[in-house]
Amino acid sequence: MSRTPPTHRRRRRRSVLIAGAAVGAAAMTLTTLGFASADEADNQPMARVDNPYAGAQLYVNPDWAANATEGGGAAIADQPTAVWLDSRAAITGGSAGNSTGLREHLDNALEQGADAIQIVTYNLPGRDCAALASNGELGPNDIDIYKTEFIDPINEIVSDPKYAELRIINIVELDSLPNLVTNVGSRPTATPECDEMLANGNYVKGVGYNIATLGDNENVYNYIDIGHHGWIGWEDNFQASADILFEAANAEGATPADVAGFAANSANYGALVEDHFSITDTINGQQIRGESSWIDWNNYIDEQSFAQAFATQAAPAAGFPSGLGVIIDTSRNGWGGPDRPTGPGPQTSADEYVDGGRYDRRIHLGNWCNQSGAGLGERPQASPAPNIDAYTWIKPPGESDGSSEEIPNDEGKGFDRMCDPTYEGNPRNNNNMSGALPNAPLSGHWFQAQFEELLANAYPPL
Numbered sequence: 001m002s003r004t005p006p007t008h009r010r011r012r013r014r015s016v017l018i019a020g021a022a023v024g025a026a027a028m029t030l031t032t033l034g035f036a037s038a039d040e041a042d043n044q045p046m047a048r049v050d051n052p053y054a055g056a057q058l059y060v061n062p063d064w065a066a067n068a069t070e071g072g073g074a075a076i077a078d079q080p081t082a083v084w085l086d087s088r089a090a091i092t093g094g095s096a097g098n099s100t101g102l103r104e105h106l107d108n109a110l111e112q113g114a115d116a117i118q119i120v121t122y123n124l125p126g127r128d129c130a131a132l133a134s135n136g137e138l139g140p141n142d143i144d145i146y147k148t149e150f151i152d153p154i155n156e157i158v159s160d161p162k163y164a165e166l167r168i169i170n171i172v173e174l175d176s177l178p179n180l181v182t183n184v185g186s187r188p189t190a191t192p193e194c195d196e197m198l199a200n201g202n203y204v205k206g207v208g209y210n211i212a213t214l215g216d217n218e219n220v221y222n223y224i225d226i227g228h229h230g231w232i233g234w235e236d237n238f239q240a241s242a243d244i245l246f247e248a249a250n251a252e253g254a255t256p257a258d259v260a261g262f263a264a265n266s267a268n269y270g271a272l273v274e275d276h277f278s279i280t281d282t283i284n285g286q287q288i289r290g291e292s293s294w295i296d297w298n299n300y301i302d303e304q305s306f307a308q309a310f311a312t313q314a315a316p317a318a319g320f321p322s323g324l325g326v327i328i329d330t331s332r333n334g335w336g337g338p339d340r341p342t343g344p345g346p347q348t349s350a351d352e353y354v355d356g357g358r359y360d361r362r363i364h365l366g367n368w369c370n371q372s373g374a375g376l377g378e379r380p381q382a383s384p385a386p387n388i389d390a391y392t393w394i395k396p397p398g399e400s401d402g403s404s405e406e407i408p409n410d411e412g413k414g415f416d417r418m419c420d421p422t423y424e425g426n427p428r429n430n431n432n433m434s435g436a437l438p439n440a441p442l443s444g445h446w447f448q449a450q451f452e453e454l455l456a457n458a459y460p461p462l
Contacts, residue, residue: 051325052167052221052260053382053390056115062108063100064396071398071451075462080380081396082118082171086444087137087411091153103157109166116167120394121210123150124173125202129193130183130428132414133369133402133443134175143202147209155213158220168220171394172210174266176203177248178227181240188427204244208251215258223263223327224248228270229306230365233298242314249320261325262315264307267395269333269362269371272378274302276344276357283350291350294358294365303328304385311387325389330377331397335359336459337375366429369401369419370437370450375457398451404440413442
């Protein structure tokens with residue numbers, strides 16, 4: 001069924017001057033990376049903008065900065081990273097690994113003279129139905145708890161007039177809606193948990209309520225997660241994912257005008273741009289799409305081409321207004337170090353050609369947990385490419401994706417074998433080894449060994 005794109009409403013908001021100066025070296029680094037310093041931002045009106053990253057100094061989370069500095073990453077400790085709200089306790093700072101509450105983060109942002117802060121709202125009922133490492137505290141039917149005890153308290157804080165001139169970038173419920181396309185029904189990757197969330201509608205309702213409630217604030221910019229190219233890039237998944245996002249953008253009082261854009265590669269490892277091969281390349285007269293087991297009939301080979309196509313093709317076709325941008329998580333997709341290819345692979349076969357030239361060194365695109373060999377990617381910067389609002393660090397480098405063995409906990413987090421380096425895989429990674437690092441802690445907890453590897457394999461290099 002065709003849909004007519006709705007009129008993209010523009011909220012009107014007053015222009016107020018913001019006072020305050022940036023702290024330390026953060027302003028200098030962010031200016032270098034394409035964000036404005038506080039001195040440049042002083043005395044400028046803070047009206048609603050199309051791209052909240054443009055010209056903005058972003059908040060540097062002092063909790064993460066302290067971990068990074070102590071972990072040997074002083075060179076990057078002044079980079080902005082997202083604040084994860086992954087439980088009700090995280091709102092007030094009472095969750096494990098997150099001692100600072102949302103209000104204190106917002107106050108810190110004002111003290112830094114920041115123009116914008118990034119938050120991840122991540123606590124849907126039945127969260128992460130296709131994995132266990134990032135399961136949450138709420139059961140599949142706890143939609144009312146999600147609304148009244150998670151989103152409403154967040155909204156009460158962000159709607160405080162004290163923060164009216166601070167752009168609050170809300171990255172909405174990672175790995176949720178795409179699961180309702182790829183991991184349900186007769187799909188070989190289907191799970192009973194995802195089938196349940198599709199049937200009860202609580203992912204769609206939760207995302208709708210999230211963006212409707214928080215989006216009523218003039219200074220909140222909602223970016224809905226769209227997975228990554230190795231998940232959503234296939235024809236069966238691409239448009240269907242945009243369609244279900246549009247359904248959520250019209251649920252529980254939401255409208256597409258509550259959506260500022262989309263988030264790609266969140267907490268994942270997909271290479272930003274693959275330089276040494278193209279989806280249309282042929283080897284020995286055969287197109288590498290289909291012949292290469294790495295590409296495997298995907299339409300996209302990297303995150304940027306996928307994100308741009310989603311913004312310009314899939315999203316408008318679903319009914320979203322044209323012109324919405326995408327942010328790409330580049331916190332762990334650099335793939336530098338001595339094994340980084342400097343040219344294409346040999347033209348002896350499609351597999352050797354692609355595998356020899358690809359930056360992404362994972363065993364399989366479906367591998368997502370604490371990947372061995374990964375490195376820091378592009379540093380955060382605004383408007384780096386057409387239809388891309390920013391490269392940004394959504395997943396704070398050094399925080400684990402999940403434990404490599406079962407660890408009893410009171411955070412609702414299970415043990416996913418994809419985080420076990422001895423695991424031989426499942427249909428979602430075509431039964432390959434997991435490629436995960438050993439001795440990993442629970443998701444969200446500091447993982448020093450991974451952080452050191454990210455530093456060593458950073459690209460661009462530190």
